[in-house]
Amino acid sequence: MNNNHYNDAVKLLTSVGKFHICLGLERMEQVLELLGNPQDKLNCIHVAGTNGKGSVCSILASILAESGKKVGLYTSPHIFKYTERIKILLPPLPLKVAREQACISDEVFARYVFEISNLADKNGIDLTEFEILTAVMFKYFADNSVDVVVLETGLGGRFDATNVIKRNLCSIITHVDFDHTERLGNTLDKIAYEKAGIIKPNCPCIVFEGREVYYDVANDVGAALIVISPVADVKYLALHGVYQQENLSLALAAIKTVFSDISQEVIDEGLRKVKHPCRFQYIREKNLIIDGAHNPNGIEALKTSLDECFPNIKRRFIFGCLKNKDYKKMLGLLFKEDDEIYFYHFSHANSCDFETLQAACSVESKELTSDTKIDFNDGHLNIICGSFYMISEFAQKFDILRNI
Secondary structure, three states: OOHHHHHHHHHHHOOOOOOOOOOOOHHHHHHHHHOOOHHHHOOEEEEEOOOOHHHHHHHHHHHHHHOOOOEEEEOOOOOOOHHHHEEEEOOOOOOOOOOOEEEOOHHHHHHHHHHHHHHHHHOOOOOOHHHHHHHHHHHHHHHOOOOEEEEEOOOOOOOOHHHHOOOOOEEEEOOOOOOOHHHHOOOHHHHHHHHHHHOOOOOOEEEOOOOHHHHHHHHHHOOOEEEOOOOOOOOOOOOOOOOHHHHHHHHHHHHHHHOOOOOHHHHHHHHHOOOOOOOOEEEHHHOEEEEOOOOHHHHHHHHHHHHHHOOOOOEEEEEEOEOOOOHHHHHHHHOOOOOEEEEOOOOOOOEOOHHHHHHHOOOOOEEOOOOOOOOOOOOOEEEEEEOHHHHHHHHHHOOOHHHO
């Protein structure tokens, strides 16, 4: 199988019949039954929430790998390739600082995609893109006998494709805010209820927001609810941004709850090796921050981190988002009068165009096109933020791919 097969797999995943959201567990349960229920062979830590899920997962996976475990890591979305979503982290080899963090190969990914898609089609099961990916993940990790899977939900929790697991080592719910309200509900309590769907009977759940709905669901299923404070010391953490304190606190609480034998020395080394691109990622040679904040809560966290980490530096923003996001609120939170602002209309069908963003922005702005020239070394702090689709396209088109 060659790279053309990978490209064919991507075409299948992004085809009109697959590339949509359809919440529910029945289709996943049917196809996984045909695959021998690989999810039942795995030990999972399950993470839901509005923002911070990916960071929590990456922190956990790094610490667990450092402790000597073979770790499966499932996150979304990807930045450049689908294979970024499915990784196996291996324990560090003696005398080596670097740790192998291998994405599933193009060849293996394509083989699993076609195997599962064909199996579903033969049995009249109409899987979506994310359901195919999730089935691939479960089977790949089971086939490779990973010790622990760190599992990020795609959307919500209760009816998310990842929630076919019957039990977990623990569940974690990060900060909850307004996003995907058309599917999850238009109040924080409704959204939190959907996230709480990952709480499993007799399995601990770790949160730092003591919402009544979490207590209710945990009590109903007989799960211990552990409410923590964001007090962790981030000095060893390779990820940046003041909001990482909350994410780190949740991850460390999970380690303490489930893997209490892991030493502080191992934890600290695991924190030094965490990788999670495009989350307040600083590229020094271009004085550039790349951050995938794409909802108001994420934008607010980005703004707070910018104010604390880079005060009194003139800022240049390059921003693009999907038109179904609350871009008016995001623009109002992020910009101030002396900022230099560029809006980028990327090629995604749901990309918000320049004219719409300009009309919604109270600060003067310009359109960024392929002819736009930007001097990244003129003393400005450069911030590329918004949709991951935008970041991926921008990075490749403007040749900063190698820096991410």
